[in-house]
Amino acid sequence: MEEHCIFCKIVAKKIPAKIAYEDEHVLAFHDLHPQSPVHVLVIPKEHLTSLAHSTDAHIELLGRCLRAAAKLAAELGVAEKGYRTVINTGNDGGQSVHHLHVHLLAGRQHGWPPG
Numbered sequence: 226m227e228e229h230c231i232f233c234k235i236v237a238k239k240i241p242a243k244i245a246y247e248d249e250h251v252l253a254f255h256d257l258h259p260q261s262p263v264h265v266l267v268i269p270k271e272h273l274t275s276l277a278h279s280t281d282a283h284i285e286l287l288g289r290c291l292r293a294a295a296k297l298a299a300e301l302g303v304a305e306k307g308y309r310t311v312i313n314t315g316n317d318g319g320q321s322v323h324h325l326h327v328h329l330l331a332g333r334q335h336g337w338p339p340g
């Protein structure tokens with residue numbers, strides 16, 4: 226737990242979020258500022274600043290986040306039509322919250338290349 230990390234505070238239930246999925250290692254909650262009809266953030270409960278900060282010790286945890294996103298997409302009924310998963314990393318990647326998160330975006334057609 227990083228004291229000033231907003232997502233660690235959500236994990237600790239110190240600030241509220243609309244939880245979509247939770248297990249021992251992973252938490253998913255609806256984005257405060259949704260960019261698509263479905264916009265959920267999947268995060269490791271353990272603080273990990275970004276993908277760039279990951280090591281081989283995080284391989285299983287990263288897999289858990291992606292599997293949770295896939296399971297959630299199925300549960301939310303968007304798997305068949307498809308969805309976008311995004312991990313913004315660092316300044317050029319557009320990362321604004323420095324606790325690794327997978328965006329799960331669905332419910333509309335997503336363009337390519339992304340902005």
Ligand code: DGP
Nearest residue numbers: 231242255256257258313319320321322
């Ligand atoms: P990124 O730009 O990739 O770091 O995405 C951060 C996302 O986090 C952004 O889409 C808005 C969302 N967000 C920021 N603060 C909060 C919060 O307190 N609660 C929730 N549910 N989402 C948040």
